[in-house]
Amino acid sequence: MTEKEISKQTKHKTPxxxxxxxxxxxxxxxxxxxxxxxxxxxxxxxxxxAYGALDAGVNFFAGYPITPSTEIAEILAAxxxxxxxxxxxxxDELASICTIIGASLAGAKALTAxxxxxxxxxxxxxxxxxxxxxxxVVVDVQRVGPSTGMPTSPAQGDMMQSKWGSHGDSPAIVLxxxxxxxxxxxxxxxxxLSEKYRTCVILLLDEVIAHMREAVCLPDIANVKIINRIxxxxxxxxxxxxxxxxxxxxxxxxxxxxxxxxxxxLTHDSHGFPTNKPGEAAEMMERLxxxxxxxxRDLVQIESYQMEDAKIAIFAAGISSRAAKAAIASARAEGIxxxxxxxxTIWPFPDDAVRKMLRNVDTVIVPELNQGQxxxxxxxxxxxxxxxxxIPINKVSSELITPNEILNKIKEVC
Amino acid sequence: xxxxxxxxxxxxxxxxxxxPHVWCAGCSNGIVLGAIIRAVAxxxxxxxxIVMVSGIGCSSRMPVxxxxxxxxxxxxxxxxFATGVKLHKPHLKVIVVTGDGDxxxxxxxxxxxxxxxxxxxxxxxxxxxxxxxxxxxxSPTTPHNAYATTAPYGNIEPDFDICNLAMGAGATFVARTxxxxxxxxxxxxxxxxxxxxxxxxxxxxxxxVIYGRLNKKGGAAQxxxxxxDNSLPLAAVEKLPPEKVEGKIIRGILRKEIRPEFTAExxxxxxxxQTERGE
Numbered sequence: 001m002t003e004k005e006i007s008k009q010t011k012h013k014t015p016x017x018x019x020x021x022x023x024x025x026x027x028x029x030x031x032x033x034x035x036x037x038x039x040x041x042x043x044x045x046x047x048x049x050a051y052g053a054l055d056a057g058v059n060f061f062a063g064y065p066i067t068p069s070t071e072i073a074e075i076l077a078a079x080x081x082x083x084x085x086x087x088x089x090x091x092d093e094l095a096s097i098c099t100i101i102g103a104s105l106a107g108a109k110a111l112t113a114x115x116x117x118x119x120x121x122x123x124x125x126x127x128x129x130x131x132x133x134x135x136x137v138v139v140d141v142q143r144v145g146p147s148t149g150m151p152t153s154p155a156q157g158d159m160m161q162s163k164w165g166s167h168g169d170s171p172a173i174v175l176x177x178x179x180x181x182x183x184x185x186x187x188x189x190x191x192x193l194s195e196k197y198r199t200c201v202i203l204l205l206d207e208v209i210a211h212m213r214e215a216v217c218l219p220d221i222a223n224v225k226i227i228n229r230i231x232x233x234x235x236x237x238x239x240x241x242x243x244x245x246x247x248x249x250x251x252x253x254x255x256x257x258x259x260x261x262x263x264x265x266l267t268h269d270s271h272g273f274p275t276n277k278p279g280e281a282a283e284m285m286e287r288l289x290x291x292x293x294x295x296x297r298d299l300v301q302i303e304s305y306q307m308e309d310a311k312i313a314i315f316a317a318g319i320s321s322r323a324a325k326a327a328i329a330s331a332r333a334e335g336i337x338x339x340x341x342x343x344x345t346i347w348p349f350p351d352d353a354v355r356k357m358l359r360n361v362d363t364v365i366v367p368e369l370n371q372g373q374x375x376x377x378x379x380x381x382x383x384x385x386x387x388x389x390x391i392p393i394n395k396v397s398s399e400l401i402t403p404n405e406i407l408n409k410i411k412e413v414c
Numbered sequence: 415x416x417x418x419x420x421x422x423x424x425x426x427x428x429x430x431x432x433x434p435h436v437w438c439a440g441c442s443n444g445i446v447l448g449a450i451i452r453a454v455a456x457x458x459x460x461x462x463x464i465v466m467v468s469g470i471g472c473s474s475r476m477p478v479x480x481x482x483x484x485x486x487x488x489x490x491x492x493x494x495f496a497t498g499v500k501l502h503k504p505h506l507k508v509i510v511v512t513g514d515g516d517x518x519x520x521x522x523x524x525x526x527x528x529x530x531x532x533x534x535x536x537x538x539x540x541x542x543x544x545x546x547x548x549x550x551x552x553s554p555t556t557p558h559n560a561y562a563t564t565a566p567y568g569n570i571e572p573d574f575d576i577c578n579l580a581m582g583a584g585a586t587f588v589a590r591t592x593x594x595x596x597x598x599x600x601x602x603x604x605x606x607x608x609x610x611x612x613x614x615x616x617x618x619x620x621x622x623v624i625y626g627r628l629n630k631k632g633g634a635a636q637x638x639x640x641x642x643d644n645s646l647p648l649a650a651v652e653k654l655p656p657e658k659v660e661g662k663i664i665r666g667i668l669r670k671e672i673r674p675e676f677t678a679e680x681x682x683x684x685x686x687x688q689t690e691r692g693e
Binding site: 059060062081082084086088090091092094095096098099100101102103104105106107108110124125128254255256257258259260261262263264265266271273274 | 428431432461462463465467477478481482483484485486487488490491494495496497498499501502503505506523524527680683684687688691
C-alpha cells in the first residue's frame with residue numbers, strides 16, 4: 001500500500017465513523033455486557049478509551065469538543081448517566097481540566113479528552129493537578145500542529161509537551177498505546193496510575209489509532225485490575241494532605257469527609273498550607289520528583305520485539321512502531337537482523353531499556369511523526385558513542401511513515 | 415443574629431496556623447470573611463459540608479484562613495473547579511470567593527456559563543476596582559477616568575457592571591452591597607446560601623493602599639464612608655429621579671427567581687435514562 005493510500009484510508013474513516021456513532025446511541029459495551037462473556041468486537045481507538053475509562057471506574061468526565069478526540073466525549077455522554085456518573089460539556093478546555101480536578105478532590109475518578117490546541121490550554125491545570133497531587137487523566141489524541149494545524153491528520157508532536165507543557169519542573173507519567181486494544185488497556189492503566197501516584201496521567205493517542213477500527217476482545221470486567229486511591233485512616237486532626245512518611249504515596253481524603261484540608265497551587269508544606277520557607281519548598285519539589293523516579297520499575301513499560309539478535313534497532317512509539325514491525329518482517333525475510341524497542345510509557349523515559357539497546361546494536365533508527373523529539377532522549381543516553389549510529393526518520397506532512405521508508409533506511413545502514 | 419456568640423468568627427478561623435494574614439491594613443476582605451462566617455454559623459451548616467473555592471488575587475487568599483474544605487486554585491478558574499466539586503457531591507455547599515479581575519476578566523467565561531447552567535454555587539465577588547495583588551493595574555471594573563498603574567493617564571475603557579452581566583447570563587440570585595453595609599452583606603449571603611441556584615453577590619470594597627492611594631480616595635475609613643454616602647438601596651432608587659441615581663452604587667437583591675438548577679437537572683436526567691432503560 002502506498003503512503004497516499006494509507007493516508008486516504010485514515011482520512012475517509014473519520015466522517016463515516018462519526019455518522020455510525022450518531023446513528024447508534026446504544027453502545028457496544030452494553031451489547032457485550034448483556035452477555036455474560038465479552039466477545040471479540042470491532043471498535044475504534046476512541047471507543048476503546050471510553051470503554052477503558054468506564055471499566056477503570058471513571059465516574060466523571062468534563063470536556064470540550066475537539067477533533068479527533070470527540071467520540072470519547074460522545075460515548076461517555078451516553079454512558080455515564082446510566083451509571084450515575086457525571087458528564088458535563090464545559091465552555092472550554094481551561095474549564096474542563098479544572099472541573100475534573102475539582103471533581104477528583106471531591107472523590108471522583110475523573111478524566112478528560114482533547115487534542116493539541118485543547119491540550120495546550122489545559123497545561124496550567126495539569127500543573128495544578130501535579131503540584132496539588134490530585135489524580136486525574138488527560139487523553140490527548142494528537143493531531144498535526146502547531147496551532148490549528150491539520151485537525152484530522154496524525155502527528156506525534158506532543159511528546160515533549162506532554163512532559164514539559166506546564167511551566168516549572170513537573171515529573172510526568174505519559175502512556176502511549178500502539179493499537180485499539182492497547183488503548184483500552186492503557187486507559188485503565190492511566191486511571192490506575194493516577195490514583196496510585198496522585199497525579200495527572202496523560203494518555204497520548206495517535207489520530208490514526210483513535211479512528212482506526214480493530215477487532216478487540218475486551219477482558220471480562222471481573223479480570224480488570226482496578227487501583228483506587230488510598231483513603232486516610234487517621235482522625236482528621238492527624239491528617240496530612242501530603243504525608244511525607246508514606247513513600248511519597250500518601251492517603252488522600254476527599255472534600256466532605258470531615259478532613260477539611262487546604263489545597264493550593266502555591267508551593268506548600270505537608271499539610272497543604274502555602275510556604276515561603278526554602279526548606280519546605282525544596283522538600284515539596286523533591287517529593288514530586290521522587291514519587292516518579294523512585295518508582296520507575298512500576299511505571300515504565302516497554303515492548304522488546306525481535307531484539308535478541310538484532311544489530312539494528314528501531315525505537316518507535318504508537319503508530320510509527322506498527323510501520324516498524326512491518327518493515328522488520330520484510331528485512332528479516334532478507335536476513336537483516338533488526339528489532340524494535342517500543343515504549344508504552346514515554347515519560348518517565350525508559351532509560352535502562354534504551355541503554356541496554358544501545359549496548360547491543362550498532363544503529364538505532366528513530367521514526368517519529370514530528371521533527372525529532374524522542375530521538376533527543378535516545379541521544380542523551382548515547383554518551384561516549386558516536387551519534388553516527390542514530391538515524392531519524394521524520395514526517396510532519398499529515399502522512400504516516402510507511403514500512404517501505406523504514407525498510408529503505410534499514411537497507412541503507414546494514 | 416442575637417443568638418450567635420460574639421466571637422463566633424474565631425471558631426471558624428485557622429488561627430493557630432495561618433495568621434497573620436496577607437491583607438493590607440484597611441482592606442475590606444476581612445469584613446467579607448466575617449460576614450460569610452456569620453452567615454454560615456447562623457444557618458448551622460456543618461462546616462464539613464462547606465467547600466470554599468477561590469482563584470488568584472487578594473480576595474482569593476481567603477480560603478486558607480478559614481476552617482472549611484478549602485481550595486485555592488488558578489487565576490480565573492475558581493468557578494470551573496467549584497463546578498467539579500458541586501457536580502460530584504451536590505449536597506456540599508460550594509462558596510466561591512473571587513475578585514473583580516479573577517471573576518470578570520480572566521474568569522469571565524466561566525462566570526457566564528455557570529450562571530447560564532444555574533449551578534448552585536455561591537459566588538461572592540469582592541470588587542475593589544483594581545488588581546491589588548500585582549500592585550494596582552487596571553481591572554474590568556476600574557471606573558472610567560480612574561487611575562491605575564497601567565492607566566497612568568486615566569482609564570479610557572468603560573467599566574463592567576458585573577451584576578448586570580450575571581443577570582444577562584441567567585444567574586437566579588444577584589445582589590450588590592458594599593463593605594460598609596455589613597449586616598446587609600451578611601443577610602444577603604445567608605439568603606444566597608438558602609437559594610437553590612447560581613448566586614452572585616458583588617461586594618464593593620475598599621482597597622485604600624492601592625486603589626485609594628492612586629485615586630486620592632482618602633484612607634480606609636473615608637472610603638467606607640463614601641460607600642455609605644454614595645450608595646442607594648434598590649427600594650429608594652425606584653422613587654428617585656434618574657439624575658439622583660447617576661453614579662451611585664445600587665444596593666440590594668437585584669434578582670431572585672427560581673429556575674431549574676443544574677445538579678438537580680442532571681440527577682433527573684440520570685433517573686430518566688435509567689428508568690427508560692429499565693422498562
